Amino acid sequence: MPDNYPGHYPATRMRRARARDFSRRLTRETQLTVDDLIYPVFVTEGEAVDVAAMPGVRRHTLDGLLREITDVAALGIPAVVLFPVIDPSKKTPDAAEAANPDGLVPQAIRAIKREFPELGVMTDVALDPYTSHGQDGVVDDDGYVLNDATIDILVRQTRAHAAAGADIVSPSDMMDGRIQAMRAALEADGHVNTVIMSYAAKFASSLYNPFREAVGSAANLGRADKRTYQVDPANTDEALREVALDLKEGADMVMVKPGMPYLDIIHRVKETFGVPTFAYHVSGEYAMLKAAIDNGWLDERAAVLECLGSFKRAGCDGVLTYFAKDAARWLAPAD
Numbered sequence: 001m002p003d004n005y006p007g008h009y010p011a012t013r014m015r016r017a018r019a020r021d022f023s024r025r026l027t028r029e030t031q032l033t034v035d036d037l038i039y040p041v042f043v044t045e046g047e048a049v050d051v052a053a054m055p056g057v058r059r060h061t062l063d064g065l066l067r068e069i070t071d072v073a074a075l076g077i078p079a080v081v082l083f084p085v086i087d088p089s090k091k092t093p094d095a096a097e098a099a100n101p102d103g104l105v106p107q108a109i110r111a112i113k114r115e116f117p118e119l120g121v122m123t124d125v126a127l128d129p130y131t132s133h134g135q136d137g138v139v140d141d142d143g144y145v146l147n148d149a150t151i152d153i154l155v156r157q158t159r160a161h162a163a164a165g166a167d168i169v170s171p172s173d174m175m176d177g178r179i180q181a182m183r184a185a186l187e188a189d190g191h192v193n194t195v196i197m198s199y200a201a202k203f204a205s206s207l208y209n210p211f212r213e214a215v216g217s218a219a220n221l222g223r224a225d226k227r228t229y230q231v232d233p234a235n236t237d238e239a240l241r242e243v244a245l246d247l248k249e250g251a252d253m254v255m256v257k258p259g260m261p262y263l264d265i266i267h268r269v270k271e272t273f274g275v276p277t278f279a280y281h282v283s284g285e286y287a288m289l290k291a292a293i294d295n296g297w298l299d300e301r302a303a304v305l306e307c308l309g310s311f312k313r314a315g316c317d318g319v320l321t322y323f324a325k326d327a328a329r330w331l332a333p334a335d
């Protein structure tokens with residue numbers, strides 16, 4: 001035992017501080033609050049429909065979205081992130097609709113900002129909801145996603161979102177160099193305070209399937225995968241290089257995705273860079289928890305708060321989660 005060890009049994013009893021609620025509260029090292037939450041919402045051009053693999057999650061019409069946002073704002077959640085469900089007839093190989101300044105996402109941003117100017121509105125910069133092949137970029141004849149040609153469209157999409165009033169643009173595509181191009185475009189357009197939250201360390205995960213159903217890209221993607229651009233789940237140094245590059249290019253905040261299976265990455269990112277760090281508690285993680293909860297195998301409130309709390313312990317500043325509304329309700333001070 002090292003000399004500086006502050007005593008041992010019976011002088012040290014770890015259970016002493018745990019014995020009463022007041023001292024458990026005093027010694028708690030990290031805490032999840034409503035200020036840590038970002039709520040992902042799906043908005044559709046078609047009918048409102050529930051997402052089968054995500055009980056409690058809907059694709060909202062614009063009207064339904066505003067009702068949903070009313071709840072979100074009342075709960076004090078700081079920000080939402082928008083995901084579009086585009087009419088299949090508008091999907092093309094080049095995802096042209098992604099850059100439409102009057103498309104679904106710009107319309108949704110304007111509608112939200114009109115009624116809730118204080119709420120943070122974040123958008124997903126990526127082409128997969130708009131491509132006929134379901135990839136996050138334009139592809140060559142072999143189906144390979146082309147980096148630089150994709151960036152051109154991402155930049156136009158970024159400009160459309162910022163012009164509509166997005167507070168945070170959040171590229172989830174994993175092309176190399178996109179942050180630099182987006183930052184330059186935002187500066188050129190005078191959007192100097194538009195935040196870039198980069199999906200810097202985004203892994204080629206199997207846990208996105210319910211999301212792909214939700215935005216309607218699953219069928220387009222078919223049996224193809226995203227391993228030529230998303231990071232191999234086996235890698236950790238590579239994830240750190242991705243973060244370093246995005247910060248150098250002008251990202252304000254970085255994200256690790258998925259969440260709980262990647263707490264080690266979150267921890268390394270926060271320790272290494274000390275920048276605002278977020279995690280995406282993704283659709284598959286939500287589906288796993290919900291399935292167990294709905295079977296009565298887990299207690300919802302306890303399990304969800306413990307899982308979300310793990311992000312804070314790992315070093316996150318906040319978390320994108322489909323549980324944000326529930327968590328905000330549970331964390332609200334009793335009145």
Ligand SMILES: NCc1[nH]cc(CCC(=O)O)c1CC(=O)O
Nearest residue numbers: 126128172207208211282283284
């Ligand atoms: N640009 C795509 C995108 N943006 C957010 C998610 C997943 C989010 C979730 O699973 O909840 C994905 C899916 C993917 O990369 O295939």
Ligand SMILES: [Mg+2]
Nearest residue numbers: 174175176242
């Ligand atoms: Mg990168």
